[in-house]
Amino acid sequence: MANDTPFPRRTLLKGSAAIALSSLGLPAFAQAPVSSVLKKTVPSSGVELPVVGMGTWITFNVGNNREALAECTAVMKAFFASGGQMIDSSPMYGSSQATVGYGLEQLGKPEGLFPADKVWTSDVSEGAGQIEATRDHWGVDRFGVMQVHNLLGWEGHLDTLQAMKEEGRIGHIGITTSHGRRHGEVAAIMESRPIDFVQLTYNIADREPEERLLPLAKERGIAVIANRPFRRGGLISATQGQPLPGFATEIGAETWPKFLLKFIVSHPSLTVAIPATRSVAHVEENMAAARGPMPDEAMRRKMAAHFDSL
Amino acid sequence: MLADLSTYSLRDFLLFDETIYRGLFGQLNAAFWPMAAVAILLAVALLVFRRRRPGVADRGVAALLATAFAISAALFFFGVYETVNFAAVYPGWGFVLEAGLLLVAVFLLPNTGGSSSAPASASPGRTGVWLAVALVVYALFGHPLAGFAAGRASADLEWFALAPAPTALAALGFLGGWRSRWRFALIVVPVVWLLLDALTLYGLELMPEAVALLVATGFGVIAALVPRRSSFVETAADLGRSGMGDPAEPVRPLRQARRQGHGTRPRSGTTGLLPTTSAQ
Numbered sequence: 001m002a003n004d005t006p007f008p009r010r011t012l013l014k015g016s017a018a019i020a021l022s023s024l025g026l027p028a029f030a031q032a033p034v035s036s037v038l039k040k041t042v043p044s045s046g047v048e049l050p051v052v053g054m055g056t057w058i059t060f061n062v063g064n065n066r067e068a069l070a071e072c073t074a075v076m077k078a079f080f081a082s083g084g085q086m087i088d089s090s091p092m093y094g095s096s097q098a099t100v101g102y103g104l105e106q107l108g109k110p111e112g113l114f115p116a117d118k119v120w121t122s123d124v125s126e127g128a129g130q131i132e133a134t135r136d137h138w139g140v141d142r143f144g145v146m147q148v149h150n151l152l153g154w155e156g157h158l159d160t161l162q163a164m165k166e167e168g169r170i171g172h173i174g175i176t177t178s179h180g181r182r183h184g185e186v187a188a189i190m191e192s193r194p195i196d197f198v199q200l201t202y203n204i205a206d207r208e209p210e211e212r213l214l215p216l217a218k219e220r221g222i223a224v225i226a227n228r229p230f231r232r233g234g235l236i237s238a239t240q241g242q243p244l245p246g247f248a249t250e251i252g253a254e255t256w257p258k259f260l261l262k263f264i265v266s267h268p269s270l271t272v273a274i275p276a277t278r279s280v281a282h283v284e285e286n287m288a289a290a291r292g293p294m295p296d297e298a299m300r301r302k303m304a305a306h307f308d309s310l
Numbered sequence: 311m312l313a314d315l316s317t318y319s320l321r322d323f324l325l326f327d328e329t330i331y332r333g334l335f336g337q338l339n340a341a342f343w344p345m346a347a348v349a350i351l352l353a354v355a356l357l358v359f360r361r362r363r364p365g366v367a368d369r370g371v372a373a374l375l376a377t378a379f380a381i382s383a384a385l386f387f388f389g390v391y392e393t394v395n396f397a398a399v400y401p402g403w404g405f406v407l408e409a410g411l412l413l414v415a416v417f418l419l420p421n422t423g424g425s426s427s428a429p430a431s432a433s434p435g436r437t438g439v440w441l442a443v444a445l446v447v448y449a450l451f452g453h454p455l456a457g458f459a460a461g462r463a464s465a466d467l468e469w470f471a472l473a474p475a476p477t478a479l480a481a482l483g484f485l486g487g488w489r490s491r492w493r494f495a496l497i498v499v500p501v502v503w504l505l506l507d508a509l510t511l512y513g514l515e516l517m518p519e520a521v522a523l524l525v526a527t528g529f530g531v532i533a534a535l536v537p538r539r540s541s542f543v544e545t546a547a548d549l550g551r552s553g554m555g556d557p558a559e560p561v562r563p564l565r566q567a568r569r570q571g572h573g574t575r576p577r578s579g580t581t582g583l584l585p586t587t588s589a590q
Contacts (some may be wrong), residue, residue: 061326063393065333094325094394179322232321 003120028185037083038292040271043221044196045172047144049114052290053086054226054283055276061094062096062278069102071278075252076103078280080110080288088199088225088274089138090118090149091130097137101206104139116197116225116274118149124156131164145197147174151182151189155266159194172196178227180208182274190216199225202270204263204307205235214269228266230275235260238310243304251299252292261289266296320513326394328514334390335473342385349378349471350450353480357446360487369416371484376412378471378480379405379499381547387476402505405474408481408499415492438486438536445483445530449476453526460518475507479526486533497534501527 024048039048042124054075076087089096097117104113117134119127131146148154153172154175161173174197183200190198190213198217219222230236239256246252253259257275264273275277276288295303339346352374360367387402453476454467470476478500485493504527511520 058325058327061394062330063326063334063390064337065330066329068333092325094396179318 001295035210037287037295038265040223040265042172042196042223042271046224047114047171049223050083050085050287050290051270051272051277052084052286053088053114053116053225053272053274054084054286055274056087056089056096056100057093057225057227058232059276059278060089060096060099063095068278069099070280071280072099073103073106074280075278075283076100077107079283080107080113082284084283084287085110085112085288086114086116086144086272086274087205088116089134089225091120092118092136092149092254095141097134100139101139103188106212109140113140114144115142116147117143118147119157119161120149120152123201124153124160127153127157127160127163142168142308143170145172145174146170147176147199149176149198151175151177154189158189158195162194172199172223174223175228176200176224176225180206183213184206186218187212190220190222195222197223197271199227201228202264202267202273203229203231203235204260204304205231207284207304210267213284214267218269224269226273229264229273230257231309239307242310245302247302250293251295253289255285257285258289259303261286262294263300265290266294266300320509324510324513328516331510331514332462334386334394335468336430336463337390338472339465339467339469339514342381342472343469345381346469346472349374349381350469353446353450353470357443368488370485372412372415374476375484376409376416376482378477379409379412381471382477383409385472401474401506402501405428405477405501410498411496411499412481415496435536438464438533441466441529441533441536442483442486445486445526445533446480448526449483453479456522457519460516460522465470474503475523478503478507479530482527482530482534486530486536488536493534497506497531501531504530526579 008123037052039050041048060070060072071213071270079087083168084252089100090140091097115138117131117138119131121127121130128173131143135141135143146164148161149155158173158175164170165173172302174195175186175189176198176199177183178201186198186200190196198213200209200213202214202224206228209224214224236257239260242256244256244259248254248259251259251262253262261275264270275282277283277286351430353371355372356367357373359370383402383405387398387405391398392402448471454469457467458464470480481500482497482504485496502524508520508523509529511517511523
């Protein structure tokens with residue numbers, strides 16, 4: 001899949017018109033020049049991040065498999081070359097952290113790297129030590145965001161992370177959940193604690209966060225990371241062989257993965273989606289979804305309706 | 311948190327994909343294949359030798375199985391598997407326990423004759439014996455071939471004494487030929503692992519392999535549960551044909567043995583626990 005797919009003249013004109021229209025406060029398809037990666041801002045800090053990052057759940061848990069380690073390194077290389085910045089991992093993901101560290105050692109650390117990881121222990125006293133071990137795995141000095149994984153021990157861990165942030169040892173703090181679990185508790189934390197990020201499952205099939213969590217994130221100035229953008233490949237399998245709707249060309253979504261990703265990252269409250277892969281072709285296709293015109297709210301409704309009709 | 315458990319599927323508990331799982335065995339084989347080759351040769355030799363000296367052979371089998379379980383624990387569970395699954399240590403310790411129990415069987419069981427109430431000459435019968443032999447052969451050769459037929463690369467096949475599944479299957483097969491009731495204790499760890507492994511394969515959507523493993527495990531459990539026959543009249547001929555006893559040693563009916571004052575205790579050198587009637 002090409003990184004810089006030339007867009008039809010019609011799309012370029014639409015993009016220019018959209019930019020002009022957006023300056024008038026009117027709905028627009030495009031939010032970025034067609035050849036550059038769309039970025040969104042972390043509300044609490046102003047840091048800009050590309051709307052497509054990379055997850056490492058399952059795909060990077062390869063142990064000492066040399067062939068797979070090489071594949072992961074190649075994926076990271078393609079990811080960085082395509083403008084990617086956020087890589088997300090966790091101690092829960094087996095050897096994924098070490099795999100990321102291996103890749104960074106081979107490739108060098110790009111300037112824009114935004115390391116995102118998690119603390120995952122019920123024992124709050126072990127949190128700092130685990131974070132230090134994670135830092136060793138990555139070989140980085142500082143994490144862009146450190147999150148409490150699946151809310152495990154969140155009360156104590158958020159205190160620890162807040163202290164580390166004030167010391168400048170981490171950039172942002174956050175919490176994570178997945179599969180639509182514990183949204184009530186997540187909302188309560190978002191309302192009561194000063195977090196910078198919330199990570200949750202949001203995709204064209206799992207749209208429940210639209211009801212409360214995504215609006216709440218916007219209201220509270222919390223950046224949102226979308227995990228399971230493809231439901232671990234399930235959405236791609238489900239759409240395989242299905243024709244794309246005609247309007248997909250208006251947003252440059254010539255494949256289902258791009259269609260599915262553009263739906264996610266075009267939500268006004270959504271900051272970054274983190275698809276995971278061990279395929280260079282797939283990571284390039286994922287990053288291509290961060291380019292070109294993006295659907296507005298009306299188009300998003302059409303996309304959701306079309307998917308629901310399949 | 312507990313309420314969340316109902317929202318998890320089996321796949322959510324697997325931290326790796328099927329390519330990486332199969333590749334674990336490739337790493338094992340690349341580094342340690344001579345161990346598997348030697349172990350398989352020994353297993354075949356013991357299977358053949360058992361027809362002539364079943365008591366000696368069974369002690370040899372217990373020693374071989376103890377070694378195989380220990381190797382599998384060290385190289386698979388605490389080795390390659392732990393690199394992708396931090397929970398691998400738990401079945402690893404199970405295999406260590408099994409190795410220990412088999413080691414006990416090598417050194418202590420021959421000296422504790424009489425702890426089994428089964429007559430020394432009781433056997434699983436011809437069907438049970440052949441089922442046990444077939445399972446051993448399947449574990450040594452059929453299981454790897456089944457993996458190949460299911461699409462595994464030849465480098466990633468699972469071999470006895472390295473990979474836990476064929477090791478556990480071979481144990482079920484050998485133990486299925488034992489008379490001793492200790493076999494019930496010794497099949498627990500292998501059966502538990504085989505069920506866990508089948509679940510793992512199912513979660514990875516490797517259905518043919520999962521089904522094949524479940525079927526083989528089922529046969530192994532059946533082999534262990536087949537009642538040991540206590541009839542002496544038929545047993546002698548069966549023992550002679552199956553190799554479960556020494557064909558040169560006549561087996562006297564129990565009533566006759568009592569009349570001659572031999573009681574029901576196994577003769578010196580024999581045990582009620584190892585499937586032999588000959589002096590060692």
